[in-house]
Amino acid sequence: MVELSRRQFLQLAMASSLICALPAHGEKESHKELKECPATISVLHEAYIAEMSAYEHYESFRDKALQENYPNIAYLFHAFSVSEEIHADNYKAVLESSGEKMGAVNIEIHMKDTKKNLREAANIEMRKIEIIYPELLKKLESEAYDEAVSSCMYSWKSHQQHKDMISELLKYARFFLSVIVGRIEEMKFDFYVCKVCGSTLAEQPLAPCFICNKSMANYQKIQKPV
Numbered sequence: 001m002v003e004l005s006r007r008q009f010l011q012l013a014m015a016s017s018l019i020c021a022l023p024a025h026g027e028k029e030s031h032k033e034l035k036e037c038p039a040t041i042s043v044l045h046e047a048y049i050a051e052m053s054a055y056e057h058y059e060s061f062r063d064k065a066l067q068e069n070y071p072n073i074a075y076l077f078h079a080f081s082v083s084e085e086i087h088a089d090n091y092k093a094v095l096e097s098s099g100e101k102m103g104a105v106n107i108e109i110h111m112k113d114t115k116k117n118l119r120e121a122a123n124i125e126m127r128k129i130e131i132i133y134p135e136l137l138k139k140l141e142s143e144a145y146d147e148a149v150s151s152c153m154y155s156w157k158s159h160q161q162h163k164d165m166i167s168e169l170l171k172y173a174r175f176f177l178s179v180i181v182g183r184i185e186e187m188k189f190d191f192y193v194c195k196v197c198g199s200t201l202a203e204q205p206l207a208p209c210f211i212c213n214k215s216m217a218n219y220q221k222i223q224k225p226v
């Protein structure tokens, strides 16, 4: 018998040992100009495309889940899409503040069913945590442009939250994903996303954001998609 209580699910949002407070945007400004940092500009473009891809995938996963009558899983994917869009917007804001032009982003999505999309979501988050962001952060080291580094750290830590939530669900699924999908649909929860860093929680925050350290007033309650 699969057991996943609401309490266990809510704990997922707090589960990452990697999470710690980061300086908020603007608290420690870079002294150099972005145009003097070609490696950073390249990383910001790459990260923007990666986040837009995640955003569009989660929007598609949400729509498919709604179509297949899995409203709670649609809600999970919707909350993640809001978070990913915040990450993309953060990179775009840094680039546009120095006059960088954003190119068009073409994302190809191969639509599968919701059960497969849950596994795909876990893979997306794992790739970001273990491969993409460590590589991007490494490339930022030499130029150390503060706003780029903090934006990347916000994204990396938010993805850890996403991955923990999905992995916890999949851990209970084992070979019977249909069972866990049914259980998720019996649960009641609300998602909150920080507008500054994209931190994603499955319960209302009671303290400043533990990723960006900004006020908890920045957390917006995400409406359930219909």
Ligand SMILES: [Fe+2]
Residues within 6 Å of the ligand: 051, 054, 083, 084, 087, 088, 155, 158, 159
């Ligand atoms: Fe993201």
Ligand SMILES: [Fe+2]
Residues within 6 Å of the ligand: 194, 195, 196, 197, 198, 199, 209, 210, 211, 212, 213, 214, 218
């Ligand atoms: Fe935050």
